[in-house]
Amino acid sequence: MTVGLEHFLVVGALLFCLGLAVALSKRNAIGVLMGIELMLNAVNLTLLSFSRFQDTPHKVAGQTFVVFVITVAAAEAAVALALAVSVYRNRQTVDVDQLNLLKS
Amino acid sequence: MHGAGPNLAFWVLAALTLVSAGGVMVSRNLLHAVLFLIVSFLGVAGFFILLSAPFLGMAQIIIYVGAIAVLVLFAILLTPRAGRDNGETRWAAPGVLLSIALMAVLLFVITDTKWTTAKDAPEITAADLGQALLSTWVLPFEIASVLLTAALIGSIMLVRSPEEEAEDALQ
Numbered sequence: 001m002t003v004g005l006e007h008f009l010v011v012g013a014l015l016f017c018l019g020l021a022v023a024l025s026k027r028n029a030i031g032v033l034m035g036i037e038l039m040l041n042a043v044n045l046t047l048l049s050f051s052r053f054q055d056t057p058h059k060v061a062g063q064t065f066v067v068f069v070i071t072v073a074a075a076e077a078a079v080a081l082a083l084a085v086s087v088y089r090n091r092q093t094v095d096v097d098q099l100n101l102l103k104s
Numbered sequence: 105m106h107g108a109g110p111n112l113a114f115w116v117l118a119a120l121t122l123v124s125a126g127g128v129m130v131s132r133n134l135l136h137a138v139l140f141l142i143v144s145f146l147g148v149a150g151f152f153i154l155l156s157a158p159f160l161g162m163a164q165i166i167i168y169v170g171a172i173a174v175l176v177l178f179a180i181l182l183t184p185r186a187g188r189d190n191g192e193t194r195w196a197a198p199g200v201l202l203s204i205a206l207m208a209v210l211l212f213v214i215t216d217t218k219w220t221t222a223k224d225a226p227e228i229t230a231a232d233l234g235q236a237l238l239s240t241w242v243l244p245f246e247i248a249s250v251l252l253t254a255a256l257i258g259s260i261m262l263v264r265s266p267e268e269e270a271e272d273a274l275q
Contacts, residue, residue, distance in 0.1 A: 003114040005221045006214055008155070011118045013210035015148075017203040018125040024199025025192045028134060030179050034141050037172060038125055041148045044164075052155040055222035060236040063228060066160055067237065070167055071248045075255035077172045081179040082259035088183040097193050 008049035016042035029084045029094040033077065040073045113154055121147030132191065134180050142173045156225040159233060 016039050023035025044066045051062020084094050091099065120143065127140030145168040152161035193199075237245050 003111050005219050007114060007118075008151070009214045010211065011121065011151070013207060013214060014122055015125055015144075017207035017210070018122070018129060020206065021200050021203040022125075022129050024202065025129075025196035027191045027193040030176060030183070031134060031137065034128055034137060034176065037141065037168070037176075038128065038144065041145065041168070044160075045148055045151055048152055048155045048157055048160065052157070052225055053219070053221040055220070059226040060228055060232055063157055063160060063233055064236050064241050066157075067163070067233070068241075068244060068248055070160075070163060071252060074167055074172060075252050077175055078259045079255050079262070081175055082262035084179050085182050086262045094183050 005049055005053040008053075009046060012042045012046035012049065015039075015045065027095050027097055029087070029096055029099075030081070032096060033080050033084070036080075037073065037077065040069060044069055110154060113150070117147050117150045117154065120144075121151070135177075138173060138176055138180065141176070142169055145169050145173065157228070159230040 019035045019038030019040075019042060021035070022038060023032050026032050026035060047062050047066050047069070051059075051066075087099065088094050093099070124140045124143035124147065128137045128144065131137045131140060145164065149161045149164040149169070152158070152164055
């Protein structure tokens with residue numbers, strides 16, 4: 001059985017759902033960020049599999065999109081980790097259950 | 105995908121990526137979770153190379169494994185008392201249920217759709233990618249560089265210590 005587009009899409013979907021589960025269930029803010037990184041990776045994988053298997057006149061478009069997603073992911077990781085360190089300095093915790101300052 | 109090599113590579117990479125992503129989910133120690141995350145990133149980089157995008161595979165290794173994983177590791181070490189515990193929040197069960205439901209929907213869509221696929225991989229070199237980035241997509245490219253600069257300056261401002269801020273205010 002040869003590997004086709006569906007196989008790559010299934011791996012991308014499984015990776016995305018694992019990342020979503022990590023992001024929604026972790027108590028540590030840095031753990032949540034790791035889940036988000038996994039989801040971004042799954043999206044990149046899906047974009048590249050479409051770019052590899054679909055017959056389109058814009059052949060470079062898929063790979064260009066992946067470049068931009070990687071860029072935004074890097075910026076997002078830097079800001080989110082800086083936020084985590086800054087929150088830790090003020091509250092001595094990055095537990096997302098305890099960070100409920102806005103809730104009355 | 106022709107031949108046994110790419111097929112074998114696909115299954116090995118799929119097992120590596122998904123098992124280590126599961127390791128991020130189950131490991132109690134956050135440092136172990138980062139190590140699993142690195143293995144998962146490497147698996148995705150292998151997929152990129154398998155999908156005839158070797159340049160992006162290398163970029164994935166340099167940026168994710170080299171930069172983002174190290175950044176996450178630094179953040180864990182800089183938040184010592186809270187950093188090591190990787191337990192679940194009280195909303196864990198609904199979150200896991202939601203992702204299982206999403207997985208069911210996605211798997212149904214993927215298997216139910218008749219995909220029309222091209223047989224041969226398009227030949228895209230790093231030169232083609234660079235040309236496209238600096239001609240067709242030059243505006244998004246410039247916006248992305250401004251975004252990166254803003255994110256860098258913003259994160260430096262966020263983690264500055266209060267003493268440094270007081271010193272700057274005096275000058």
